[in-house]
Amino acid sequence: MFKTPDYSHITSQDCQLVYEPAEDTFLLLDALEKEFETLQNLRPLICVEVGCGAGVVITFLASLLKSDTLCFGTDINYNAAQLSQKTSNQNGMTVxxxxxxxxNALQPRLNGLIDVLIFNPPYVLTPSEEVGSRDIVASWAGGIDGRQVIDRILPIIPTVLSPKGVFYLLILKENKQDEIEDIMNSHGFEMAVVLQRRTGPERLSVLKFTRIDMTYA
Ligand SMILES: C[S@@+](CC[C@H](N)C(=O)[O-])C[C@H]1O[C@@H](n2cnc3c(N)ncnc32)[C@H](O)[C@@H]1O
Incomplete structure (x- = not known):
């Protein structure tokens, strides 16, 4: 129904430095499209994609929402932030x-104000030592259970999301969905599975978290 952002400007050289849009990226696009009505009803003012990579997901979200929404993409990799800017420009979107x-760069100013937060994290199970780089390795290196970066963002969600805010997280089966659900329950969030897909050896899911009781927000 909605057009995938044009990323024909991305070169093979870019892909040596920045995560190339792949199956997980497109699963996230499909999940956002499935959530279109929910997102529209939410009337988000501030949306953030953490780890925006080549910028296809946040550009897609900006194009879905069109109107008065401020979209941010963050990435630990400088080249990814640069490429995301190009992708949004190429598609006539402001990100x-x-x-x-x-x-970190948005806190504390945007605490409690982010209506939509998206993260397709580095989820691959790797040795811990590979976690924490600022280059292309940061695209996949997830450390133990592929959870070392995921586990850092979970406790931040209650602080940064607005009362009605939604958090979308893409995970791999091996990331242990049940444990993630328990952690988020303990922070006052409930979980739903938006989409699941098997791609080659990977079983990917897009999870959605919302506050169980908005009076605690
Ligand atoms: C699997 S890639 C996803 C890229 C893009 N969002 C997509 O779906 O195609 C993960 C991205 O997260 C970024 N990343 C990894 N650790 C990060 C961190 N601590 N803070 C911000 N970005 C991070 C990586 O540089 C990479 O661009």
Whole structure:
């Protein structure tokens, strides 16, 4: 129904430095499209994609929402922030891209104000030592259970999301969905599975978290 952003400007050289849009990227686009009505009803003012990579997802979200929405993309990789800016420009969208670890650069100013937060994290199971780089390795290196970066963002969600805010997280089966659900329950969030897909050896899911009781927000 909605057009995938044009990313024909991305060169093979870019792909040596920045995560190339892949199956997980497109699963996230499909999940956002499935959530279109929910997102429209939410009337989000501020949306953030953490780890925006080549910028296809946040550009797609900006194009879905069109109107008065401020969109930010953060990435720990400088080249990704640069490329995301190009992708949004190429598609006539306005996205503000920032080099940042998770949402650090937006805190504390945007605490409690982010209506939509998206993260397709580095989810691959790798040795811990590979986690924490600022280059292309940061695209996939997830450390133990592929959870070392995921586990850093979960406790931040209650602080940064607005009362009605939604958090979309893409995970791999091996990331242990049940444990992630328990952690988010303990922070006052409930979980729903938006989409699941098997792509080659990977079983990917897009999870959605919303506050169980908005009076605690
Ligand atoms: C799997 S890629 C996803 C890229 C893009 N969102 C997509 O779906 O195609 C993960 C992205 O997260 C970024 N990243 C990894 N750790 C990060 C961190 N601590 N803070 C911000 N971005 C991070 C990587 O540089 C990479 O661009």
């Amino acid at each position: 503000n891209t920032i080099v940042s670890d998770l949402v």
